[in-house]
Amino acid sequence: MLAYWSSSFVASTLPTKNQTSQECNFLDFVIEDCKFDTATLSLRIIVKNIRTVTIEGLNLQIFYPNGTISEPIRLEGKISPGELKGFLLDKSQTNISSDFSKIVLTSVQCPDKSREDFCTRV
């Protein structure tokens, strides 16, 4: 019974783990553009998928000079290979203050893939 359970567990788990690990080898993105509007405190981020795997979603974290980091903010929407996707976030979504030092985006399906940007103030 133990042998049956372990073999079926390995058979069902290993392909998923393997697929995820393979996918993450071919997933990457860059922050094409990041602008922070100091008047409205809104953040406009353009992300470019530069590899061959669709990005399922991103988490945004905002870093401050005093060392505090915001809670992750989920940016919904898929980004197909080669495509751009824009996110326009107002203050109610980010609770951002204008003295932030940088933003970090992390892939939801591959948390080891992340990018940071200092964003241009406009």
Added chain:
Amino acid sequence: MKAISPLVASVLLIAITVAVSGLVGLWFTSFTRTSTGTVSREAEMQIACNSASMSFSNVCYDSQSKQLKGYITNTGIVNLGNISLQLIYDNTTSKLFYLYYAGGDVIASETCCGNLTMRPQEMFPFSIPSDSNYYILRVISNCTTTGTDNVYSYDISSC
């Protein structure tokens, strides 16, 4: 109670061992083949796309017809396909236009998927409907890493 003979026991043991190893071997072979197949396909594509390149030229906005016009050129040394144009507006909404080749003209349509392929150094004109609040225009091909180009609104003049 009689036990099985040592000969039968040995034969049974060997048969079971061979059967189990065979099953594990079969699974492992197919698993390895699937895994290396994906990596191999990706690697082949990356090698081919290393020499791919695409660029925009003479992009302008016609405010009368509300069209973005210009040219795309395959500036690499490999054929490119699945060519589409992506338009990102100031408010970050986007539109995707698939490019078709029909009757000597390049037609942009929001219906998937285009049939336009471009040979090295081939250039095609394009024209897509757009509001004036465009921000980034991007060309995408089957070489999603290298066969692409962007043009920003500040680099787009009036036609």
